[in-house]
Amino acid sequence: MAKIEVRNLSKIFGRRPKPALEMLKEKKSKDEILKETGLTVGVNRATFDVNEAEVFVIMGLSGSGKSTLVRLLNRLIDPTEGQIQIDGDDLAKMNDEQLREVRRKKMSMVFQKFGLFPFRTILQNVEYGLEVQAISKEERHQKAMEALKLVGLEGYEEQYPDQLSGGMQQRVGLARALANDPTVLLMDEAFSALDPLIRKDMQDELLDLQAKMQKTIIFITHDLDEALRIGDRIMIMKDGAVVQIGTPEDILMHPADDYVSRFVEDVDRSKVYTAEHIMTRPETVNIDKDGTRVALQRMRDADISSVYCVNRSRQLQGIVHAADIAEAVKRDERDIVPYVQKDVPTCSLDTPMHDLFNLTSTSSVPIAVVGEDNKLEGIVIRSKILSALSGKEVNEIE
Amino acid sequence: MSNAWESFYDWFDAILDFMPELPVGDWIEAFVEWLQNAAWLFMAIRGTVAFVTDVFNGFFSLIPPILFILILTAVGYLLVRKTGKFGLPILIFFGLLFIESIGYWDDLILTLSLVLTATLISIIIGIPVGIWMGRNDMVRNIVTPILDFMQTMPAFVYLIPAVAFFSIGIVPGVIASVIFAVPPTVRLTNLGIRQVPAELIEASDAFGSTPGQKLFKVQLPMAKVTIMAGVNQTIMLALSMVVIAAMIGTDGIGRQVYYAVGRNDLAMGFEAGISLVILAIILDRLTQALNPDKRAS
Ligand SMILES: Nc1ncnc2c1ncn2[C@@H]1O[C@H](COP(=O)(O)OP(=O)(O)OP(=O)(O)O)[C@@H](O)[C@H]1O
Ligand SMILES: [Mg+2]
Numbered sequence: 001m002a003k004i005e006v007r008n009l010s011k012i013f014g015r016r017p018k019p020a021l022e023m024l025k026e027k028k029s030k031d032e033i034l035k036e037t038g039l040t041v042g043v044n045r046a047t048f049d050v051n052e053a054e055v056f057v058i059m060g061l062s063g064s065g066k067s068t069l070v071r072l073l074n075r076l077i078d079p080t081e082g083q084i085q086i087d088g089d090d091l092a093k094m095n096d097e098q099l100r101e102v103r104r105k106k107m108s109m110v111f112q113k114f115g116l117f118p119f120r121t122i123l124q125n126v127e128y129g130l131e132v133q134a135i136s137k138e139e140r141h142q143k144a145m146e147a148l149k150l151v152g153l154e155g156y157e158e159q160y161p162d163q164l165s166g167g168m169q170q171r172v173g174l175a176r177a178l179a180n181d182p183t184v185l186l187m188d189e190a191f192s193a194l195d196p197l198i199r200k201d202m203q204d205e206l207l208d209l210q211a212k213m214q215k216t217i218i219f220i221t222h223d224l225d226e227a228l229r230i231g232d233r234i235m236i237m238k239d240g241a242v243v244q245i246g247t248p249e250d251i252l253m254h255p256a257d258d259y260v261s262r263f264v265e266d267v268d269r270s271k272v273y274t275a276e277h278i279m280t281r282p283e284t285v286n287i288d289k290d291g292t293r294v295a296l297q298r299m300r301d302a303d304i305s306s307v308y309c310v311n312r313s314r315q316l317q318g319i320v321h322a323a324d325i326a327e328a329v330k331r332d333e334r335d336i337v338p339y340v341q342k343d344v345p346t347c348s349l350d351t352p353m354h355d356l357f358n359l360t361s362t363s364s365v366p367i368a369v370v371g372e373d374n375k376l377e378g379i380v381i382r383s384k385i386l387s388a389l390s391g392k393e394v395n396e397i398e
Numbered sequence: 399m400s401n402a403w404e405s406f407y408d409w410f411d412a413i414l415d416f417m418p419e420l421p422v423g424d425w426i427e428a429f430v431e432w433l434q435n436a437a438w439l440f441m442a443i444r445g446t447v448a449f450v451t452d453v454f455n456g457f458f459s460l461i462p463p464i465l466f467i468l469i470l471t472a473v474g475y476l477l478v479r480k481t482g483k484f485g486l487p488i489l490i491f492f493g494l495l496f497i498e499s500i501g502y503w504d505d506l507i508l509t510l511s512l513v514l515t516a517t518l519i520s521i522i523i524g525i526p527v528g529i530w531m532g533r534n535d536m537v538r539n540i541v542t543p544i545l546d547f548m549q550t551m552p553a554f555v556y557l558i559p560a561v562a563f564f565s566i567g568i569v570p571g572v573i574a575s576v577i578f579a580v581p582p583t584v585r586l587t588n589l590g591i592r593q594v595p596a597e598l599i600e601a602s603d604a605f606g607s608t609p610g611q612k613l614f615k616v617q618l619p620m621a622k623v624t625i626m627a628g629v630n631q632t633i634m635l636a637l638s639m640v641v642i643a644a645m646i647g648t649d650g651i652g653r654q655v656y657y658a659v660g661r662n663d664l665a666m667g668f669e670a671g672i673s674l675v676i677l678a679i680i681l682d683r684l685t686q687a688l689n690p691d692k693r694a695s
Pocket of ligand 2: 067068
């Protein structure tokens with residue numbers, strides 16, 4: 001049996017939702033229903049299972065009903081129709097007391113804007129879910145400290161949320177959710193408010209925690225990369241309805257319709273493109289025949305301050321800088337070899353663009369792309385990476 | 399065109415003719431008379447209000463003026479110690495010393511007791527009503543126009559029913575002050591509760607809070623600063639009303655102002671007036687200093 005079973009779940013916003021439910025059954029669209037009745041379809045007859053200990057990602061465009069769906073799962077929003085079973089118990093039929101029990105023991109939520117209580121310290125925030133259960137002070141404290149340790153925030157107990165960075169605040173949000181030791185974690189765009197790098201850290205951290213704890217995680221995101229990174233299965237929603245459910249491979253290889261393929265197209269380019277796509281043909285000097293004057297002339301013509309050196313069979317030898325060569329020319333030295341610097345940044349043809357970005361940011365010269373036999377195939381310059389990232393032309397590769 | 403207008407006027411006149419002059423005044427009088435049946439209730443209110451005022455006044459009178467001044471100055475100093483705005487303790491010290499030196503100390507103590515009593519009652523009534531409004535749209539829709547009405551009514555109109563029910567003296571003064579001063583506390587409590595970000599409400603629900611836990615652990619702490627701003631306004635309004643209530647025989651500094659006006663005594667009027675201003679500023683600054691943003695430290 002699945003951990004969570006959702007059957008035919010619908011949510012209509014507005015008074016007297018019955019006519020809209022009828023229209024959904026007649027397969028009318030969300031827009032038509034809004035126009036004819038003024039009612040908004042939040043979720044449209046969603047049916048799916050979430051398995052124990054999986055990371056189930058829900059994706060969809062803005063307004064597709066992701067937040068509504070996840071709030072139906074802990075009944076922050078009451079369903080208009082349909083069933084939600086958790087461990088076999090129907091959530092929709094529970095009274096307030098039973099519902100509170102489920103929220104306290106089984107499910108916790110992590111919020112997009114963290115949802116921390118600003119007047120409580122970090123420790124008091126993490127203790128909140130235990131405090132409402134009237135758990136003793138010592139036990140509360142001990143569990144909260146454990147949760148803070150899990151997310152790497154020891155030592156911050158007495159701070160207030162606004163003293164912490166966004167990434168740290170969301171760790172607190174996560175710790176608060178974990179302190180109750182729930183079996184289900186609901187995360188509504190939990191990492192969307194974070195900077196890209198911190199976001200990636202948090203994704204890694206979540207995966208680490210998940211490896212240890214084996215929770216059932218329902219994770220909402222806008223971002224396909226995030227979905228692919230952390231999801232065991234991905235569900236794609238459109239206008240409140242479920243369009244496709246599958247493993248990341250399923251979704252990438254067999255998109256159910258145009259809507260899904262458009263999502264898939266947007267996969268982060270920096271992971272798809274490699275050095276080969278964005279390298280340019282380099283100016284070079286051949287140390288076996290060219291001298292200092294030729295090298296200097298080439299740099300002047302191309303308006304560059306350094307040039308890569310190769311030998312007769314185009315194997316990379318190093319780089320020379322205009323300043324050094326100009327000195328040599330003044331002293332009337334012809335041989336270029338003493339001025340060649342061997343320590344140059346290199347990459348191979350299939351180095352992903354993502355890594356190139358880090359390389360170029362620490363290097364003052366272009367990156368040499370070397371192929372088999374140490375042959376210089378091309379160079380990568382920073383501006384080309386930027387234009388490729390923004391969707392400009394890249395090299396065709398046969 | 400003009401014809402149409404004329405016929406409209408005719409029609410309007412006809413309606414006015416038809417409308418009887420509503421005897422609103424009579425109704426209210428009748429209502430007030432009917433209320434007097436509940437005499438025991440008014441006796442009880444009277445007793446309680448008088449008792450609370452006496453407790454305050456009796457307590458303050460026990461303290462020698464100079465000690466009182468020093469204590470309040472120390473309190474003021476402690477409150478502003480971190481912010482470094484030492485104007486407050488200085489104002490308290492010299493302001494109160496001035497009032498004592500011109501011989502209004504007893505009046506000051508009484509006025510302060512009246513204000514504190516009126517404020518206390520306003521808080522006891524106002525905060526729960528504000529909370530109720532904040533959590534229930536229907537209650538808000540009913541209470542808001544009542545508050546508007548209470549605040550647009552000229553202040554001394556409240557003196558009339560107050561006298562009708564509680565005769566003259568201190569008690570009707572306090573009651574009129576409460577009616578006049580309670581709206582800001584109610585309004586700002588409501589506002590404070592409603593301003594709590596939706597995500598925090600969701601967070602508290604999602605962790606399984608009962609409605610009471612949500613109120614005391616999330617909504618009220620979040621609304622605290624706003625509520626205190628309302629209480630501050632309530633104190634200031636109570637003070638102004640306690641002065642007006644001199645007209646129905648409420649003692650205190652207001653009485654001195656009232657006498658001075660009656661006797662056209664400019665010197666006395668200014669002395670009493672300045673004393674009131676000093677008290678007002680002290681009360682205002684003290685309550686504001688009591689309400690810092692705790693997280694900002
Ligand atoms: N309280 C509400 N009252 C009325 N309509 C609502 C309410 N909450 C959401 N909706 C509507 O329901 C639909 C789904 O909204 P929802 O917030 O679930 O989308 P979402 O997928 O989470 O979008 P986003 O990515 O922008 O967060 C939208 O059309 C929205 O306007
Ligand atoms: Mg959302």
